[in-house]
Amino acid sequence: xxxxxxxxxxxxxxxxxxxxxxxxxxxxxxxxxxxxxxxxxxxxxxxxxxxxxxxxxxxxxxxxxxxxxxxxxxxxxxxxxxxxxxxxxxxxxxxxxxxxxxxxxxxxxxxxxxxxxxxxxxxxxxxxxxxxxxxxxxxxxxxxxxxxxxxxxxxxxxxxxxxxxxxxxxxxxxxxxxxxxxxxxxxxxxxxxxxxxxxxxxxxxxxxxxxxxxxxxxxxxxxxxxxxxxxxxxxxxxxxxxxxxxxxxxxxxxxxxxxxxxxxxxxxxxxxxxxxxxxxxxxx
Amino acid sequence: xxxxxxxxxxxxxxxxxxxxxxxxxxxxxxxxxxxxxxxxxxxxxxxxxxxxxxxxxxxxxxxxxxxxxxxxxxxxxxxxxxxxxxxxxxxxxxxxxxxxxxxxxxxxxxxxxxxxxxxxxxxxxxxxxxxxxxxxxxxxxxxxxxxxxxxxxxxxxxxxxxxxxxxxxxxxxxxxxxxxxxxxxxxxxxxxxxxxxxxxxxxxxxxxxxxxxxxxxxxxxxxxxxxxxxxxxxxxxxxxxxxxxxxxxxxxxxxxxx
Numbered sequence: 001x002x003x004x005x006x007x008x009x010x011x012x013x014x015x016x017x018x019x020x021x022x023x024x025x026x027x028x029x030x031x032x033x034x035x036x037x038x039x040x041x042x043x044x045x046x047x048x049x050x051x052x053x054x055x056x057x058x059x060x061x062x063x064x065x066x067x068x069x070x071x072x073x074x075x076x077x078x079x080x081x082x083x084x085x086x087x088x089x090x091x092x093x094x095x096x097x098x099x100x101x102x103x104x105x106x107x108x109x110x111x112x113x114x115x116x117x118x119x120x121x122x123x124x125x126x127x128x129x130x131x132x133x134x135x136x137x138x139x140x141x142x143x144x145x146x147x148x149x150x151x152x153x154x155x156x157x158x159x160x161x162x163x164x165x166x167x168x169x170x171x172x173x174x175x176x177x178x179x180x181x182x183x184x185x186x187x188x189x190x191x192x193x194x195x196x197x198x199x200x201x202x203x204x205x206x207x208x209x210x211x212x213x214x215x216x217x218x219x220x221x222x223x224x225x226x227x228x229x230x231x232x233x234x235x236x237x238x239x240x241x242x243x244x245x246x247x248x249x250x251x252x253x254x255x256x257x258x259x260x261x262x263x264x265x266x267x268x269x270x271x272x273x274x275x276x277x278x279x280x281x282x283x284x
Numbered sequence: 285x286x287x288x289x290x291x292x293x294x295x296x297x298x299x300x301x302x303x304x305x306x307x308x309x310x311x312x313x314x315x316x317x318x319x320x321x322x323x324x325x326x327x328x329x330x331x332x333x334x335x336x337x338x339x340x341x342x343x344x345x346x347x348x349x350x351x352x353x354x355x356x357x358x359x360x361x362x363x364x365x366x367x368x369x370x371x372x373x374x375x376x377x378x379x380x381x382x383x384x385x386x387x388x389x390x391x392x393x394x395x396x397x398x399x400x401x402x403x404x405x406x407x408x409x410x411x412x413x414x415x416x417x418x419x420x421x422x423x424x425x426x427x428x429x430x431x432x433x434x435x436x437x438x439x440x441x442x443x444x445x446x447x448x449x450x451x452x453x454x455x456x457x458x459x460x461x462x463x464x465x466x467x468x469x470x471x472x473x474x475x476x477x478x479x480x481x482x483x484x485x486x487x488x489x490x491x492x493x494x495x496x497x498x499x500x501x502x503x504x505x506x507x508x509x510x511x512x513x514x515x516x517x518x519x520x521x522x523x524x525x526x527x528x529x530x531x532x533x534x535x536x537x538x539x540x541x542x
Binding site (some may be wrong): 006007009010011013014019021022024025026029090097098100101102103105106108110113114116117118124127128130138159211214217218220222223228241242245256257260265266271272275 | 289292293297299300307319364365368378382383385388392395397399400420422423479482483487500512516520524527531
């Protein structure tokens with residue numbers, strides 16, 4: 001590779017905007033959590049890390065984030081697979097080819113605000129139930145936001161991600177020529193069910209796997225949606241880390257940094273594993 | 285079968301269009317209480333306030349300025365860097381490095397980097413927010429363009445060299461025209477990354493850089509849902525226009541060139 005000015009500029013850009021921020025940020029967080037820098041700088045200590053692992057809150061938060069993200073990804077991909085296999089023609093032309101893009105125009109904050117207005121106890125859905133005499137008061141409507149099971153968070157994530165997966169999988173269906181393979185399978189004696197579940201679904205899932213994992217990672221680290229629609233316990237990882245880092249109690253800050261380091265390590269491990277065996281490019 | 289199809293279409297319409305409709309209706313009301321299914325009256329006062337110098341206007345302009353800056357800078361920087369990565373012998377490793385800041389939660393990245401922004405006197409400033417947002421927009425742009433630098437492009441560059449053209453000439457007359465649709469898509473996408481950003485802006489901006497997403501959160505926490513809905517409408521309007529343009533012109537152009 002020649003040492004041209006444009007290559008030097010590119011390498012500097014990569015260093016300044018990708019490598020240095022991550023190394024410097026995580027490095028600072030790690031040093032802070034070990035008591036080697038920051039307002040409480042004293043001497044090297046594992047105490048903050050012990051607290052993070054012993055109080056149970058962090059482990060629960062990681063499991064809770066993983067469970068909600070997994071639920072949202074499974075529902076979104078499941079719906080998108082069904083639409084791709086059964087209804088893909090709908091989104092190729094006409095008004096629906098535009099309508100499917102509408103949820104993609106929603107920032108996470110706006111989507112969270114909408115579902116707050118839609119699913120809350122005094123929200124639109126609750127009013128509809130009341131007017132249909134299905135409930136008799138505000139209290140009669142179930143908790144769908146700030147609830148224990150994160151229903152509001154999952155619904156919002158599905159609303160934002162499902163159209164993306166529909167567009168991704170319908171495009172893959174076309175480029176991978178799944179129709180031709182289905183025809184071949186059927187001519188070899190496979191029935192419609194076998195052709196769908198043993199051929200189309202595995203083909204699409206295999207091809208879309210890196211993007212599905214990336215989306216899981218984005219959902220795992222989501223902040224805006226759980227901060228508006230989640231509850232204070234359990235919390236998703238980003239919300240827990242930011243709360244600990246922005247609280248007035250100085251003794252919580254090193255733990256907040258420890259959680260941030262743990263989260264980053266988890267995400268980077270997933271990405272490294274994904275990269276190890278596959279050639280990936282961000283799908284647009 | 286036909287009824288199922290109609291039902292499915294209706295469900296898609298409701299799921300995709302109701303959120304937009306509800307937000308617009310909310311922005312035109314000042315009083316809409318339980319158990320009313322529809323507001324008793326509509327008012328333009330929220331929108332009039334906006335047009336007569338409410339702080340929302342400033343937030344709108346600020347968000348636009350930041351998003352356009354990010355779109356220009358990230359698209360340019362990503363285009364240059366992606367070429368270097370695409371032709372590098374260690375392409376896979378460099379691409380992995382590019383992915384790293386992009387996949388980490390922006391808000392967690394922001395709290396880890398806040399110390400440095402404070403030290404550089406960039407915390408709470410527009411320049412600081414632009415720099416911070418570039419950390420997530422630049423990797424996206426680089427990854428986006430990596431696929432562009434394929435064997436065909438390399439062959440075109442070689443052809444121009446063989447015919448006596450300089451690399452600058454090849455870039456200006458061959459590469460840029462070929463990359464135009466992708467440059468436009470990347471411009472829109474990076475604009476949207478910045479336009480949608482909340483976590484990083486709230487931490488690095490310290491609440492002093494009041495973009496529209498920050499305003500929405502502020503209005504929600506103040507329980508001012510009508511102003512929050514108005515800010516939401518302003519937030520979804522440019523993406524809707526961009527996505528429509530993207531779909532109508534750029535995708536069609538791409539289909540036409542196949």
